[in-house]
Amino acid sequence: MVDIDLSEPPFSLLDNVQQERVRAGLDLVYFSRDEVILEAGQSGEFVFVIFKGEVAELDPESGPGEARIGHYTKGDLFGAISVLNGSSRYRFVAEQESLCYLMPRELFLSLCDSNPVFAEYFRQRLTEKTRMLAERRSEGGITLAGFMLAKVSECMREPLVVGHTTRIDEAVKTLRDSQADSLLVEEPEGLGMITKTDLLEALVVSGRPPTSAVADIANLRLVAVEQSQYLFEALIEMTRHKVARVVVMQDGALVGVVELTDVLSFFSSRSYVVSLQVEQAQSLQDLSRASQRTPELIQALLAQGVRMRFAMGMLAALNGRIVSKAWDFTMGEQHRQAACLLVMGSEGRGEQMLKTDQDNALILADGHDWSSLREDAQRFTEVLTDLGYPRCPGNIMISNPDWVGTLVQWRQRIRSWVERLDANSLMRLAILLDADGVAGDLRLSAHLRDVLIEETRGNELLLTHFARGVLRFSTPLTLFGTLKKPEHGIDIKKGGIFPIVHGVRTMALERGIRATSTLGRLDALVADGRIERETAEDLGEAHALFSELRLRAQLEARKHGDDASEADDKVVVQKLSSLERDMLREALHIVKEFKARLSHRYHLEYA
């Protein structure tokens, strides 16, 4: 008598017979609050599945703040790794009174033996689990939103119908006039389709005169869909029948034609349209309209199953173009190429989610005379505000003279930051390290990168101070499902994204890497031999997972009309599925290990 839900991974990977064995083989046990369920070092005799209650995973070796590494709640499974490894690495304690199913070691191992996919689940790294989640999402169709739900009627052309006595040359003319690729012919047997290719072949291959009738050229085997079907289904029909167009019928009557090219451009249209809108913008109003559409674009891309990495790349590219256009509209012709506009922070890394604060700076070419610089910079900041980029609360904008200067001035600034090494200087350095040129003379941006590398190279003291930021925020796992107010969630930005971004930034600083995106830096670090490929992949995947969860929280907040605020960075663990929780936990583990590694490398233990 075991009421257990086996519909989530890993149990969903088992076949019916194996699931029956699970049901028949489980015992139930209560753990009272604060009871140690599994001690570190203890041999793993059972796999636990929580029926109700909350269980914490603690590392007894580490300090009080860092001790907590995992949190498990209803439906979660733990102890499997202990069974596979022979003994438990960490200590599991019931945070609340908990009722757990126990699966004996033997049963678990025999399931692993008889089902390799099930066994693999427990050995998988985050990368694979993410892929699994993405697959499951697309299967489940939870995110099959927006234009995936477009109907045939939204993408249909008026049918071009001609009589079967129409001459070939007339047909060609009709096609040209209506800019179509195909037309329909009314034959005695019914409707037939003629494509441009058909006409060409009739003329060239079969050698028919242009004045002959189109009658027997037409293909009578038409593939039909209905107006109310999903456009996606039309695409599937085309793929299945290897045709490039289908006719749309309603109650037995022809109402339209859907062309493959139309479907494809429809599916990609949003990204296409938004970028086109940006490029074609003739005024700031046009630009503002395009800029407002970026969130829906990102949402649509993600719904389509586009990976986070590419969606972020797309958004970064668009924002870069918008800012660059704004630059051109705002600055006088003679000044545009005499300076380089840098975007910094998450924008510079190409990792911002929705609209972020404007973090920007300006490099001036030597000897350029720009008397109206202050006013122009002020105006530019205002323009960006109008375009939907809020002012930077830290005043890191070109309207602030501290963030404007020639290369020589920048070098002095960097040098003084490196000398001072106080919190403010280190923060400025970190911001500038992520700077990416988007408008004006981009060579200046490359020169600034040279300067940065020259001024910081081989400075171990700087690295130690710089790296310390990684430890600034204690592990979020202490907040993981804080039991009193679980709705407060955990701060994914401070606990997950920041340590990865800053840690990778530190390593990139050490190696003089020019890339500004976290993934780009990781790739460069792998090529440099500083980091193993597997670690880099895990970090990248963890970063993508955090970003996605954060983006989802932000989009959710937008939907409720909340202001962008800190609440957006909170992920409420209880709202995630058990697989997502599992992945989040793993991702936080990766962060924890990365922090330990950085502490060791940059001697932060003694700091």
Add this chain to the structure above:
Amino acid sequence: MLRALRRVADRRRQANGDYAWLFNPYTGNELVSLDCETTGLDPRTAELVSIAAVRIRDDRVLTSESLDLRLAKPETLTGDSIRIHHLREMDLDDGLDIEEALSQLLDFIGNRPLVGWCIDFDLAILDRYLKAHLGFSLPNAVVDVAQKYRKHMRRSHPELIIQPEFEKVASQLDVPVMGRHTALGDAVTTALMHVRLQAGALLEKSHEPG
């Protein structure tokens, strides 16, 4: 008293029978939670529909070692009881005959102490069958969870008059009700309640303010 006398008599009579071992005192750390579904509420006439039992070892409910027996259709299976336990005639088509069921049950419970919710009712019916077929009643020690709950409550809240209800007690002890009105579900739920009472769940509760 009567029960004790009967047990002595049964024991002497069974001394050389197949089930003599049932009368030995139990020394292990297991109990068996027992529940029966029947055709009525009068122990003199109600007939068995199904019997379930699950072992408890220390604080663990061994759902993997459980017994779930369905009996061949009894004569008094009526609409009323069907409504309670959802077992219809067709469900009992392939049920066991009573002798086979009793023998499996005795093998499963052995001389372990029995745990149940208002277990006297179940025992009265089982004993009726046992006496008819094997000539003795169950000699096992018995824990009635409903009684035990009442005792615990009386200790902490002497002013209350307590009529324990299965679902309410389960929720007070924070025990999930598994498949109510299936014999095995009730047996498991009862076992969990027992484990919780043993662990002092009610004492814990009374410490909490409010």
